[in-house]
Amino acid sequence: MTAIAVQAQWLLTRRRRTRSFFEMFIRSLLILCVAIAIVLSSIAVCDGHWLFAKGKLFGLWHFCTVGNNSALKCATDLTLANVRGINAGMTFARSLVSFAVVVAIFGLELLMVSQVCEDVNSRRKWSMGSILVLLSFLLSFTGVLSFLFLLRDHITLTGFTLTYWCEFISAFLFFLNGISGLHLNNITFPWNRMRKN
Template sequence: AIAVQAQRLLAHRRPQKSFFETFIRSLIILCVAIAVVLSSISICDGHWLFAKGKLFGLWHFCTIGNTSVLTCVTDLSLASVEGMNIGMILVRSVVSFAVVIAIFGLELLMVSQVCEDANSRRKWSMGSVLILLSFLLSSTGVLSFLILLKDHITFLGFTLTYWCEFIAAFLFFLNGISGLHINSITYPWSRVRKM
């Protein structure tokens, strides 16, 4: 009976979220989910750059012959790009790890909204930090890809799957920052310290 009364008192003391706050948090969750899907598609396809009849990717290197037939190999050293074989292992590992971390972050964001308790704001903050970490990893992968293939890069050579990863990295950043910001303006840290 005492535990039930304590829970009721906590429920009354906990501030109710406004419609605007709930809407913004739901929008952040939706955008993170879209970013995870875009990044997953981009990694699975992996063909990010088409230049001079060559298709460079995370998993394959392809060439187009005289008969317009695409010939792909998994031995990336055949691309005649210095460090590409080892570099692509790093790139695909980093971007794949970014997606895994983003999924955990998304999970924390959703749980914080579905299961309203004393720790829900902390879960939201942790989820937002994980999303920002995903941004750092995915942007590192994208930049490493650009550095590896700097001699072959043309703006029109980037494929749709590359732009999916680029947009996903941008969404990770935007939503991670937004998540932390909305938590700070709706639940200032000074109030957390007092509790």
């Protein structure tokens, strides 16, 4: 029993030594980029004001109009925007982008755990984390598309706010990091090959 434990410990230290500095740097960079994407997406969801058009500010949570003295008058009653299906549409959009942040946090946690607690299952944890980050991209992108579809008659290129672009960039980062994480896991030396040696 102790011989097996010693051999497992030896394999674990051997695995740690074979991982190159460049690979560790890339993995750390991917983790950092996912964390930045989560922060950007959280800001975009919490603020929620994504489109300004013709004196109206459309958001995930509020609808605002600009008064005579340039003051914003906001209300949570989205039907005031006079857009068909806005209540159900915004509920769907904000649910997707909010859930995308939650899924991305779990993905980030798996990515970090796979690097901190390095063991036989590290590669699997990294893959699961990358898949969750990709799932975050799908949720986030679907939420953004549903927002655009809902307000398609009011869209102008200059009308998008900074928080909208935060969400757009975070969705793009989720996609890049999820794909890169899976690709990195495939091109690096797999654990099961080490077991055979």
